[in-house]
Amino acid sequence: MMNRRQLLGAGAAGATTLVSSRAWGQTLNMGLPEAAQMDSAATQPPVRPSSGPDYNPVVTLNGWTLPHRMNNGVKEFHLVAEPVERELADGMTAYLWGYNGQSTGPTIEAVEGDRVRIFVTNRLPEHTTVHWHGMILPSGMDGVGGLSHPGIPPGKTYVYEFDLIKSGTFMYHPHGDEMVQMAMGMMGMFVVHPRDPAFRPVDRDFLIMLNAFDIDPGTYVPRVMTMTDFNLWTWNSRIFPDIDPLVVNRGDRVRVRVGNLTMTNHPIHMHGYDFKVSCTDGGWVPEAAQWPEVSIDIPVGAMRAFDFTADHLGDWAIHCHKSHHTMNAMGHDVPTFIGADKTALTAKIRKHQPEYMPMGTAGMADMGTMEMPLPDNTIPMMTGWGPHGPIEMGGMFSVVKVREGIGAEDYSDPGWYENPPGEQAYEWTGKLPDFASNDSPETRLTPRPASKG
Numbered sequence: 001m002m003n004r005r006q007l008l009g010a011g012a013a014g015a016t017t018l019v020s021s022r023a024w025g026q027t028l029n030m031g032l033p034e035a036a037q038m039d040s041a042a043t044q045p046p047v048r049p050s051s052g053p054d055y056n057p058v059v060t061l062n063g064w065t066l067p068h069r070m071n072n073g074v075k076e077f078h079l080v081a082e083p084v085e086r087e088l089a090d091g092m093t094a095y096l097w098g099y100n101g102q103s104t105g106p107t108i109e110a111v112e113g114d115r116v117r118i119f120v121t122n123r124l125p126e127h128t129t130v131h132w133h134g135m136i137l138p139s140g141m142d143g144v145g146g147l148s149h150p151g152i153p154p155g156k157t158y159v160y161e162f163d164l165i166k167s168g169t170f171m172y173h174p175h176g177d178e179m180v181q182m183a184m185g186m187m188g189m190f191v192v193h194p195r196d197p198a199f200r201p202v203d204r205d206f207l208i209m210l211n212a213f214d215i216d217p218g219t220y221v222p223r224v225m226t227m228t229d230f231n232l233w234t235w236n237s238r239i240f241p242d243i244d245p246l247v248v249n250r251g252d253r254v255r256v257r258v259g260n261l262t263m264t265n266h267p268i269h270m271h272g273y274d275f276k277v278s279c280t281d282g283g284w285v286p287e288a289a290q291w292p293e294v295s296i297d298i299p300v301g302a303m304r305a306f307d308f309t310a311d312h313l314g315d316w317a318i319h320c321h322k323s324h325h326t327m328n329a330m331g332h333d334v335p336t337f338i339g340a341d342k343t344a345l346t347a348k349i350r351k352h353q354p355e356y357m358p359m360g361t362a363g364m365a366d367m368g369t370m371e372m373p374l375p376d377n378t379i380p381m382m383t384g385w386g387p388h389g390p391i392e393m394g395g396m397f398s399v400v401k402v403r404e405g406i407g408a409e410d411y412s413d414p415g416w417y418e419n420p421p422g423e424q425a426y427e428w429t430g431k432l433p434d435f436a437s438n439d440s441p442e443t444r445l446t447p448r449p450a451s452k453g
């Protein structure tokens with residue numbers, strides 16, 4: 001007579017060939033895998049594979065990779081959908097919904113050909129599902145609540161199980177009360193590495209999920225009914241100046257994978273380089289079909305990965321090219337005062353409000369240096385200090401830091417780049433300094449053509 005464990009095992013065995021029901025019964029029914037938790041918004045080091053095919057793991061900016069366990073040849077993961085507190089930047093925390101302690105959720109990494117079993121426990125106050133965006137899988141595993149399977153009720157755990165038949169960059173998010181749950185921060189990325197480690201290998205592989213929130217200054221919970229007028233544009237639920245830099249050793253092959261689960265497109269622009277789109281969430285782009293770009297538009301509900309070789313030393317901005325998306329918590333119904341003379345008005349207002357500051361008549365750059373008292377739990381619209389002054393950015397902005405001598409596993413911030421003599425814009429004071437005619441190969445990317453004559 002079989003006990004309950006053996007019966008469960010017998011049901012799940014299906015067509016697999018096993019030595020004895022007792023042996024696999026013990027391994028198959030291990031109970032729920034541990035649900036790892038993360039309490040930090042710091043970028044966690046990449047997790048090298050401990051078994052199976054080798055691959056170069058990804059680095060999720062201000063994120064982490066979900067651990068797995070092997071169970072009878074199946075990679076098992078445990079996602080927990082739950083309310084989380086996420087530090088968007090120093091001085092601003094949001095009350096979101098996410099996975100395993102964070103929003104965005106942890107990155108799932110596996111290998112083409114793997115079978116994965118993903119336990120999803122719902123600790124939200126309403127049902128949820130997980131849709132595996134871009135994956136080719138059985139219809140009933142697709143995670144559309146009501147269509148693929150019933151919603152996962154609060155307190156319950158569902159199991160998704162499927163084979164990873166192709167490599168690439170995919171995403172996961174709820175497909176039940178989707179508008180609310182995604183506005184609350186529920187999303188993550190799912191990277192399937194090629195089975196052949198020699199297929200388009202890179203040395204550094206960064207992941208960015210574009211997301212957005214509408215959180216009034218001084219409050220903690222996003223407005224979930226906002227459609228387009230978000231005030232916080234985030235990468236992996238993080239805003240500049242606290243998005244970590246992309247640290248790269250000179251000469252590295254680098255890939256940046258960018259997913260977009262916001263409600264608008266984001267043209268991601270990287271300075272100092274040109275690059276090519278190597279992969280979409282539909283698959284790898286054949287090399288003959290790639291063309292050079294310096295900005296790539298990431299459409300809504302899509303992923304684009306681009307590759308480049310890090311030949312050029314320096315601190316290179318990488319950001320969304322929609323200028324409103326590199327601002328933090330700003331209001332959009334503010335009048336424009338460019339060119340207006342507020343002198344007389346200022347005198348009148350100051351009779352009643354002595355601290356009044358006239359703003360905006362000469363542009364808004366003074367916002368970058370001003371230290372006005374702010375409500376609790378917000379950060380300035382334009383902020384961040386570089387080696388040469390205020391950077392006046394926010395939101396979707398970071399820096400690619402290319403240096404000599406960065407160790408293979410080192411992602412720590414190397415500080416600011418020091419421009420060599422002759423390689424930094426300078427003030428004209430009436431005559432050119434000596435370095436202006438310096439022909440040293442270190443200070444020129446291309447040698448000056450020999451003069452004719």
Ligand SMILES: [Cu+2]
Binds near residue numbers: 325396
């Ligand atoms: Cu944008």
